[in-house]
Amino acid sequence: MAAQFPVYIFLIFALSAIRVNCDVHDSCREFSTELFNATVFTQNKLNVAVSPYSIWSAMFSVALAANSTTAKEVYKGLRLPEESDKTLIRKYKNLNDQVLEMDADNVSIMSKHYMFLDNDFQMNPLFDAITTFGVGMESKTLCFNDTKTAARHANEFISNSGFKSQLMLKEYFFRETRTFMYSQVTFKEHWKFSFDYFDTTTEPFHDENGNIINEVFMMRQRNRFAFSHIKEMDAFVLELPYGPDGKYCMLIVLPSPGNFIKEVIVKLAKLSLVNILDRMNDDIQNYGLEIIEVRIPRFVIETYMKSSLDDTLMKMGMLEIFNSVSADFSRLTDESIFVSTVHHYTTIHVNESSTAASSETAVLFVDTSNKGLYPSGTTSVVPVRKRPIYYPAFVANRPFIYLVVEKSTKSIMYGGVYGERTVFK
Ligand SMILES: *[C@@H]1O[C@H](CO)[C@@H](O)[C@H](O)[C@H]1NC(C)=O
Ligand SMILES: *[C@@H]1O[C@H](CO)[C@@H](O)[C@H](O)[C@H]1NC(C)=O
Ligand SMILES: *[C@@H]1O[C@H](CO)[C@@H](O)[C@H](O)[C@H]1NC(C)=O
Numbered sequence: 001m002a003a004q005f006p007v008y009i010f011l012i013f014a015l016s017a018i019r020v021n022c023d024v025h026d027s028c029r030e031f032s033t034e035l036f037n038a039t040v041f042t043q044n045k046l047n048v049a050v051s052p053y054s055i056w057s058a059m060f061s062v063a064l065a066a067n068s069t070t071a072k073e074v075y076k077g078l079r080l081p082e083e084s085d086k087t088l089i090r091k092y093k094n095l096n097d098q099v100l101e102m103d104a105d106n107v108s109i110m111s112k113h114y115m116f117l118d119n120d121f122q123m124n125p126l127f128d129a130i131t132t133f134g135v136g137m138e139s140k141t142l143c144f145n146d147t148k149t150a151a152r153h154a155n156e157f158i159s160n161s162g163f164k165s166q167l168m169l170k171e172y173f174f175r176e177t178r179t180f181m182y183s184q185v186t187f188k189e190h191w192k193f194s195f196d197y198f199d200t201t202t203e204p205f206h207d208e209n210g211n212i213i214n215e216v217f218m219m220r221q222r223n224r225f226a227f228s229h230i231k232e233m234d235a236f237v238l239e240l241p242y243g244p245d246g247k248y249c250m251l252i253v254l255p256s257p258g259n260f261i262k263e264v265i266v267k268l269a270k271l272s273l274v275n276i277l278d279r280m281n282d283d284i285q286n287y288g289l290e291i292i293e294v295r296i297p298r299f300v301i302e303t304y305m306k307s308s309l310d311d312t313l314m315k316m317g318m319l320e321i322f323n324s325v326s327a328d329f330s331r332l333t334d335e336s337i338f339v340s341t342v343h344h345y346t347t348i349h350v351n352e353s354s355t356a357a358s359s360e361t362a363v364l365f366v367d368t369s370n371k372g373l374y375p376s377g378t379t380s381v382v383p384v385r386k387r388p389i390y391y392p393a394f395v396a397n398r399p400f401i402y403l404v405v406e407k408s409t410k411s412i413m414y415g416g417v418y419g420e421r422t423v424f425k
């Protein structure tokens, strides 16, 4: 018996080594981590909010529309395993069911996909069937010529199905566009342990160099939370669970004093969420849940990305979809079309009792006669290192990363960076 032991160990290692990219859960997470990393760099702002899960989910329909090398790039960009569409769609649905499954009455999480078509645009019936049944996409034909009426009708169509577009469906979406895909994900959850409104006080907030930049409304509570110092990132991670069972949680990643957000993000992308959550679990097993004093600011962040998201998707290998010459969307239509731009809007609202977040993603397709719509490159600024500051407990009074995570699939629903006061009352 004893002799078999090393063999088992070897097998376990060998199996976990090949278990790379074999699952759609992993695809979504890998894409999300990389997109999150790239977004923070391209946005180059103090406050950022993005929904990697909803972008991945929207791009999945783009993958189903593409053909030949265009399709290859999108599948690869989404980190999808090489399997038949039938299998991928089944796994995609499975992931969505798991991510969107609500755990209690108070929880509200919804995802919806739409497709709007100009009235003379011919959609391939097979694509229509696949997206209707596979993705749950609803399509609607409108007269795009009259952009004002088209926008009104599209917004009515969405609100009739229980959603509300906060920002996106504007008139210019219909100008020059042949068809567009539009997705929404909304999330509203109560903290498992809410902060007492009366404990909130104003406190100074610092920049990454330790200088006071302004005052924020700091929520506070003392409770048992999962909390780890992750050496590889040189950062502290705190888990704030939502709902009664903590199926969803917010992870707050606070760089160690003297360390910088961008350095932590790069390491976070390398380390992966799976390892971080595993480490936190190990710490709970070894040390139990510690009572800690938590202080984080109340905040509201919204980010609207236009061409910057195109840049990110291109960096992730999806080039042909944006190319008027080589884009191949023959599974969607016989017309020659390409993606002019991908818009994304995310808003997140965090306070004493709950988190409310919503995201919208729109993929605009234009006729190949519209050329010269290529987005430009971006730059990033690396901050200068200064003297570190030290804080006991978990006091988020300097820039931090937040991630809203569905724990069973370890999907990043929403995420971003907080670095500057966003609420004044
Ligand atoms: C839309 O505009 C084009 C060009 O202006 C015109 O040829 C076409 O008939 C119009 N279609 C509708 C439905 O109004
Ligand atoms: C639902 O929310 C209310 C109000 O915040 C809270 O009192 C209640 O405990 C929550 N119920 C569950 C099951 O989380
Ligand atoms: C994260 O973004 C930075 C800056 O664009 C890049 O250098 C790095 O390779 C990215 N890391 C990952 C894992 O994608």
Ligand SMILES: *[C@@H]1O[C@H](CO)[C@@H](O)[C@H](O)[C@H]1NC(C)=O
Pocket: 067, 068, 330, 331
């Ligand atoms: C996809 O491309 C292949 C080869 O390029 C072609 O044979 C096939 O008809 C295309 N599929 C559709 C649905 O047009």
Ligand SMILES: *[C@@H]1O[C@H](CO)[C@@H](O)[C@H](O)[C@H]1NC(C)=O
Pocket: 197, 349, 351, 352, 353, 354, 355, 356
């Ligand atoms: C917290 O935000 C939610 C909406 O996200 C709102 O309904 C609730 O009243 C807010 N609570 C407090 C204490 O401000």
